[in-house]
Amino acid sequence: MKRTIPLFIAAVAGYVMVIAIFVPRLTDWREDAELWFNILAAVAFVLGGASILGMHLKRVSDRRAGWGYSLVTLGAFLTTLIVGLLKVGVPPSPDHPTVAWSGAYETEGGVFKWIFDNSILPITATMFAMLAFYVASAAFRAFRAKNLEAGLLLGTAFIILLGRSYAGTMLTGWYADAYPRLTLPGLTDIIMGVFNTAGQRAIMIGIALGVVATSLKILLGIDRSYLGGRGS
Amino acid sequence: MLDKLTRLDRRWIFLAMFLAVAIPVLLQPTLPESPTPIVQDVFDAIENLPPNSVVLMSLDYDPASQPELGPMSRAMTRHCALLGHRLIFMTLWPFGGPMITQDATNIIETEFADTYVYGENYLNIGFGPGFEAAIKLIVTDLSKQFPVDARLGRPLAVFPITRGVRNLQEVDLVISVGAGYPGTKEWVQYAATPYPDIKIVGGVTGVSAPYLYPYVPGQLIGMLPAIKGAAEYEAALGKAYPRYADKQYQSALRRMGPQLSAHVLMLGLIVLGNVIFFLERRRPRTGGNR
Numbered sequence: 001m002k003r004t005i006p007l008f009i010a011a012v013a014g015y016v017m018v019i020a021i022f023v024p025r026l027t028d029w030r031e032d033a034e035l036w037f038n039i040l041a042a043v044a045f046v047l048g049g050a051s052i053l054g055m056h057l058k059r060v061s062d063r064r065a066g067w068g069y070s071l072v073t074l075g076a077f078l079t080t081l082i083v084g085l086l087k088v089g090v091p092p093s094p095d096h097p098t099v100a101w102s103g104a105y106e107t108e109g110g111v112f113k114w115i116f117d118n119s120i121l122p123i124t125a126t127m128f129a130m131l132a133f134y135v136a137s138a139a140f141r142a143f144r145a146k147n148l149e150a151g152l153l154l155g156t157a158f159i160i161l162l163g164r165s166y167a168g169t170m171l172t173g174w175y176a177d178a179y180p181r182l183t184l185p186g187l188t189d190i191i192m193g194v195f196n197t198a199g200q201r202a203i204m205i206g207i208a209l210g211v212v213a214t215s216l217k218i219l220l221g222i223d224r225s226y227l228g229g230r231g232s
Numbered sequence: 233m234l235d236k237l238t239r240l241d242r243r244w245i246f247l248a249m250f251l252a253v254a255i256p257v258l259l260q261p262t263l264p265e266s267p268t269p270i271v272q273d274v275f276d277a278i279e280n281l282p283p284n285s286v287v288l289m290s291l292d293y294d295p296a297s298q299p300e301l302g303p304m305s306r307a308m309t310r311h312c313a314l315l316g317h318r319l320i321f322m323t324l325w326p327f328g329g330p331m332i333t334q335d336a337t338n339i340i341e342t343e344f345a346d347t348y349v350y351g352e353n354y355l356n357i358g359f360g361p362g363f364e365a366a367i368k369l370i371v372t373d374l375s376k377q378f379p380v381d382a383r384l385g386r387p388l389a390v391f392p393i394t395r396g397v398r399n400l401q402e403v404d405l406v407i408s409v410g411a412g413y414p415g416t417k418e419w420v421q422y423a424a425t426p427y428p429d430i431k432i433v434g435g436v437t438g439v440s441a442p443y444l445y446p447y448v449p450g451q452l453i454g455m456l457p458a459i460k461g462a463a464e465y466e467a468a469l470g471k472a473y474p475r476y477a478d479k480q481y482q483s484a485l486r487r488m489g490p491q492l493s494a495h496v497l498m499l500g501l502i503v504l505g506n507v508i509f510f511l512e513r514r515r516p517r518t519g520g521n522r
Contacts, residue, residue: 021426027372034369035376038362045361093385104358104382106329116330121295124327128296132494136249137242140501144509154502161499164438164460165492166263189268192445192457200446 007221014219052077076119083111156191163188234515237508245501252497256489260479263488267464273454274433275468277405278311285404286397287312288320290419291335294327297411297437298335303484304435304462305335305409307469310481312407313344314473318393319354320403322378324366324414329359329382350383351391358382363414367422371400371430400430409435416444416452424451435461463488 013033020030056070056077064070082088087101090110096102105112145151162168168184169176176183181190217223267275281287289309293301312319319340321332337356340348348354357378360366369377374397375388388394397403400423410416416434424432424447431453436444438458448455456465462484470477479486 031369031372031376034362034365037365038369038377041362041365095384095386102385104385106333106382113330116327120327121330124294124296125298129299132253133246133249136494136498136501137245139498140240140242140245140505143502143505145506146509154506157502158499161495164458165495166265166488167492167496169264185268192442196442197445200443204446 003224003227006227007224010226011219011221014215018219049077049081080112080115083115088112089114159184159187159191234508234511237504238512248497248501249494252493253490256493259489260486261489262479263485263492265460265463265467265485265488267468268461270448270454271456271461271464272468273449274308274435274456275311275454275465275472277431277433277453278308278315278317278407279472281315281317281404283316285317286320286393286402287317287405287407288322288400288403289336289407289409290322290324291328291331291409292324292415293331293409293411293437294325295331298331299487300437300459300462301409301411301435302331302335303459303487304456304465305331306339306483307462307465307481308407308409308435309336309339310343310476311469313340313348313354316347316353317404318352320357320393320397321355322357323359324363324418325411326359326361332356332358332382351381352393355388355391355393356382357388364418364422367400367414367418371423371427374399401427404431406430406432407435408432410440411437412440415440416455417447420444420447420451459484459487459491 013036016026016029016033020026053074056074059070060067060074084105087103087105088111090101090103090105090107090112092099093102093104103110106116107113143154143157145154162171163184163186168188172183172185176186180186214223218226278287289305289312291301291305309319319336321336323329323332325331333356337354340354350356357374358381360370360377362369362377366377374394378388380387381391400406406419406423408416408419410419416432416436417440419432419434423430428451432451433453433455434444435456436458441455441457441461444452444455444457456462463482466476466482466484470482476482
């Protein structure tokens with residue numbers, strides 16, 4: 001029973017989604033299935049939160065290496081959660097000025113907005129900005145023309161890096177009128193529009209065929225690995 | 233010398249990168265840009281819309297990608313507002329809500345305050361959870377995914393802007409500015425492909441642009457690839473509307489200087505790394521056990 005019911009739900013939802021494409025009368029059913037997905041996604045947020053709490057609480061209680069970081073994670077997680085749920089400092093909505101929690105949680109003046117602007121925004125932006133330093137270091141140490149394939153990759157990277165900045169125009173702009181396709185920006189367009197597109201399309205078609213095959217196996221109950229355990 | 237270079241402390245590289253970015257940021261050199269066809273197609277798609285068209289902008293990114301994608305959101309918001317289009321803003325990313333405020337509604341409320349009224353000319357419907365399922369829902373019914381707006385918490389039906397717009401198929405243009413999943417690719421797969429009447433233009437990060445090229449110009453009318461795409465768009469906007477040729481409205485163009493010097497430094501480092509590699513290979517191996 002523990003396996004049959006999930007199998008049945010997955011098969012019914014899957015068949016509804018497929019058949020609704022061809023039978024417009026079933027569009028409502030398909031929309032209902034998509035709404036269930038949204039509800040499940042919301043439940044997944046709760047499960048994810050519970051999982052974070054459980055994992056980090058265990059690390060702290062076991063005093064495992066780096067437990068201090070877990071404490072910071074727990075503090076940040078709980079503070080943001082409580083501040084967001086209780087809408088601390090959020091002014092009431094203009095439609096309901098006397099109702100305390102009627103304002104949107106992201107409203108200017110709220111503590112959640114303050115946390116976002118002064119903590120999340122600079123931290124995530126800093127993390128991403130640091131990539132530039134690591135990419136530069138990696139370019140120096142790892143990007144070597146060790147064989148033909150690596151040489152081709154290197155040559156392509158050169159053209160793209162130059163073609164995607166003003167350097168390409170500066171270096172090859174003087175013959176752009178006579179041979180526009182042979183300038184660095186022109187070559188960049190050819191690489192992206194022809195070679196890249198051809199490769200990407202081949203990969204995408206391969207993936208799509210794989211998705212069709214896997215979906216069919218799930219719908220027919222042949223692949224049960226998504227149920228966990230020794231299902232497949 | 234070769235040994236020194238081989239053991240070069242990476243902090244020197246970090247310093248070089250810091251200077252390569254910091255100096256042009258301070259000096260702000262102006263580099264000319266002109267729109268490539270793929271960017272011009274986006275500009276034309278917005279420019280050629282009939283007045284008062286409904287445009288849905290989905291800002292699917294977070295602060296990590298904001299420096300790259302924010303300028304294109306701002307430029308396209310300005311362009312739409314200049315032409316008097318009605319704008320509906322949404323996001324598929326949990327952190328996208330503040331991006332809508334910073335890169336879209338703030339611009340409307342400061343630069344177009346006299347002509348744009350919330351609910352009549354623009355609307356923020358906020359975050360839609362569910363990834364691609366959110367797109368699939370709004371394709372047929374906007375209010376099922378977004379029962380109320382994000383600012384006032386009122387049902388969408390009460391706003392004049394949504395009259396005659398029950399779903400995505402009744403929107404004149406979708407602008408997807410995306411940093412990854414869910415983003416422009418999902419808009420193409422779940423909106424433009426099953427419903428070819430839905431017109432989509434995109435703005436994407438440099439790393440995701442190669443995955444989107446196969447969709448242009450079929451399912452995706454045009455695309456702004458990375459910060460250079462945004463700079464080209466700003467150049468086109470400045471050319472068509474000289475009021476926006478001012479530096480204060482061209483944050484992407486201002487970033488082309490740091491981008492140029494960073495790219496040149498990267499190329500220099502790759503060349504240097506390879507020179508060391510080949511010199512080391514040619515160097516006669518001294519014997520001895522290691």
